[in-house]
Amino acid sequence: MTTETIGTEPIDFWLPILAVFACNTILFFIAQCIKDNSIVDTAWGLIFIVPNLIILCIKGNWNERTILTFALISIWGLRLAVHIGIRHPGKEDFRYQDMRKGWVEKGSGYYYFAAFTFVFMMQALFSLIINSSALFISIWSGPDFFPLDVVGAVVWLFGFVFELTADWQLQQFRNNPINRGKLIKNGLWRYSRHPNYFGEAVLWWGIFLIACSVDWGYFTFFSALFITLLVRFVSGVPLLENKYKDRPEFQRYMKETNIFVPWFVRKVPDDVVATESNRQQFMNP
Numbered sequence: 001m002t003t004e005t006i007g008t009e010p011i012d013f014w015l016p017i018l019a020v021f022a023c024n025t026i027l028f029f030i031a032q033c034i035k036d037n038s039i040v041d042t043a044w045g046l047i048f049i050v051p052n053l054i055i056l057c058i059k060g061n062w063n064e065r066t067i068l069t070f071a072l073i074s075i076w077g078l079r080l081a082v083h084i085g086i087r088h089p090g091k092e093d094f095r096y097q098d099m100r101k102g103w104v105e106k107g108s109g110y111y112y113f114a115a116f117t118f119v120f121m122m123q124a125l126f127s128l129i130i131n132s133s134a135l136f137i138s139i140w141s142g143p144d145f146f147p148l149d150v151v152g153a154v155v156w157l158f159g160f161v162f163e164l165t166a167d168w169q170l171q172q173f174r175n176n177p178i179n180r181g182k183l184i185k186n187g188l189w190r191y192s193r194h195p196n197y198f199g200e201a202v203l204w205w206g207i208f209l210i211a212c213s214v215d216w217g218y219f220t221f222f223s224a225l226f227i228t229l230l231v232r233f234v235s236g237v238p239l240l241e242n243k244y245k246d247r248p249e250f251q252r253y254m255k256e257t258n259i260f261v262p263w264f265v266r267k268v269p270d271d272v273v274a275t276e277s278n279r280q281q282f283m284n285p
Contacts, residue, residue: 012059012139016051017128023047024124028116037100037115038093040123042085045077047127048134055138063143069210072156073134076203079160083167095239126230130204132223133211146213156206162188163199170196183249191262193253197236198260201228232260 024040024047031037052070056062092100099119103111128135169187173179188195201224208224211217231237237260244250255268 012055015058016054016135019054020047020051020128021121021124023050024120025116028120031115031120032112034090036090036092037096037119038088038091040120041093042081042088044084044123044127045080047077047124048131049074049077051128051131052134052138055135059139061138061141063141064145065141065143065149065210065213066138068149068153069134069137069141069207072153072160072203072207073131076160079164087171094243126226130223130227130230133204133208133217133220134223136211136217136220137207137214140217141214144213148213149210152206152209152212154206155209156203159199159202159204159206161199162202163196166195166199183244183247183253185253185257188262189257190265191257193257193259194231194237194240195262197231198262200231200236204228 023043027040027043031039049070052073056066056070096119100111100115103114106114166188169189170184173184173186192198204224204227208217208221211220211223241254241259245254252268256266
């Protein structure tokens with residue numbers, strides 16, 4: 001079953017889109033003043049709240065489904081902003097430091113162009129793609145409420161709690177001086193090398209399921225698919241895997257623990273790990 005959709009006007013589309021790009025443009029200038037492009041990550045979750053709030057205020061389309069979806073997006077976005085803000089207080093993330101160094105070497109003009117285009121505008125575009133299911137709900141959802149809405153909310157809750165727990169476990173691990181220089185391999189991290197990213201992907205599939213309760217909402221499948229592929233193959237998992245891949249402890253971790261989807265730990269003999277470590281040293285002297 002799906003709910004009947006309500007009418008739309010061109011402003012329903014363009015104003016939220018313009019607002020997102022405007023917010024990230026302002027953020028770009030702030031980042032240049034404080035020399036920290038990674039503030040775009042701190043604001044990442046908040047950028048999802050803005051267009052949904054604008055749509056709901058313009059259309060006045062407040063019903064059970066839109067309120068639920070907006071609440072879920074807001075809880076996720078605010079939590080993520082606080083988490084990232086605390087994790088990187090006044091210090092540019094290593095990924096953005098590497099990008100800055102490479103771009104500055106090509107000249108200041110190229111640096112500003114690249115930072116604006118490939119960091120701030122690209123993240124604005126990505127956020128709109130990922131936010132598509134939620135925006136679809138905000139624009140077109142009627143007042144009916146179906147069991148699929150509940151299923152979607154439960155899936156979102158599972159993903160959110162999974163991500164929240166993984167982030168909390170990692171922060172507790174890092175806060176203990178005894179663990180300095182070590183890898184976390186307990187809790188959810190025992191079953192997945194990136195449980196926080198897994199939870200992130202799952203919660204967006206929950207939003208998509210809620211969108212499926214609206215006519216044609218299933219066409220927004222690309223929203224959850226995009227964030228899943230993004231964190232798994234582009235911006236999340238690969239960067240961290242590449243950062244730690246040469247560490248012997250991580251090489252064992254790679255053999256024992258699934259990279260993304262949680263699964264049982266595999267027992268790996270020491271000689272297998274030692275052989276892999278020697279091979280890596282031979283290939284990267």
